[in-house]
Amino acid sequence: MKLNDIDFLIIGATKSATTWLQQSLQQDPNIYMPAPELHYFSRCYDRGDDWYLSNFEGQKGQRLIGEKSNSYMDTEGAAERIRQKLPKALLIAQLRNPIERAYSDYCMLYRRGEVDRDIAKYLDPRRAAGGRFLNGGLYFQQLQAYVDRFPAEQILVLLYEDMKIDADAQLNRVRKFMKITGELPPRPVEKKVKDKAEPVVNPTLRRLLRPFKPMVAPFRNNSGFKRIRSMAVAEVQYAPLTRELRERMNDFYATEIEKLGAIVGMDLNGWLKNGGIQ
Structure with a gap:
């Protein structure tokens, strides 16, 4: 090879x-x-x-x-x-x-407990320009x-x-x-x-339990562990992408999209x- x-x-x-x-x-x-x-x-x-x-x-x-x-x-x-x-x-x-890509990325990390519900902190160009989600x-x-x-x-x-x-x-x-x-x-x-609609463990609880992840890893396929986890999962309620925030993102991407369309x-x-x- x-x-x-x-x-x-x-x-x-x-x-x-x-x-x-x-x-x-x-x-x-x-x-x-x-x-x-x-x-x-x-x-x-x-x-x-x-x-x-x-x-x-x-x-x-x-x-x-x-x-x-x-x-x-x-x-x-x-x-x-x-x-x-x-x-x-x-x-x-x-x-x-x-x-939509930025919002989907935000939702993925929210599911993992890596970001909080202050969506503007991550997606508003006035606060988040240069960050992962917008870039x-x-x-x-x-x-x-x-x-x-x-x-x-x-x-x-x-x-x-x-x-x-x-x-x-x-x-x-x-x-x-x-x-x-x-x-x-x-x-x-x-x-x-x-699928971001798939039920998961509450993101806040995930953040709290993160230090214990290595300890429970060997038991993830255990039937008892799966039963306990099933009791803790629920559909995630994401922070909405408001019209005002979308309009700011529109302005942020407008020139970039025009140039992309040309090439x-x-x-x-x-x-x-x-x-x-x-």
Whole structure:
């Protein structure tokens, strides 16, 4: 296994159904993708190429080999590292309305007990500019690094919103981009991945119990532990994204969205007009 055996990368964006895309592609016998996100070109580059390639040892002669790491989109330097190591790789970016993406990311971390209910602290550009949630949607800046380094025919930009309308068509776009022909496409994964409506342990309780997590880890699959946990789970009540906050986020992203539409050849004004959260 060599670096030039890797054919494609899904580079992001976070909370844009890239796990759905990965799991759908993994159903195709032509494709091999390791399950975890490797984050090699972003967070783990110091581990070296041998470590990176060791994650592909499970592949058994599949025609196409790739991986998904959402941090490749928003990590400075990742694009240049990929250009140096995988100059011929196909790059797939699936993007989502940045306002909805930020809110979804906030909800995920709230479920984990890592943020509190003061949503404006994380999403209001007057207070949170430069933070994870808002920066994650600066797609023009992120994609420009790849456009500057790779030919256009190696980059595919997809929209989360198109996937919601027709998942089969979205997968067919990917298959065409990867030149997979002559076979029926795999059915896309139907179960929603990382559903924020799924009941969990109360986020406040999760924060309080976090120091004890290593102690209870060996018992997580125990039937008694599962019964106790089932008594503590409930559907999470998230802080709402108010109209006022959405309007501030609209203003924050407006220029970025306009520039993004120009480089990808898409009309993205609907992102700013859409008043609902999915």
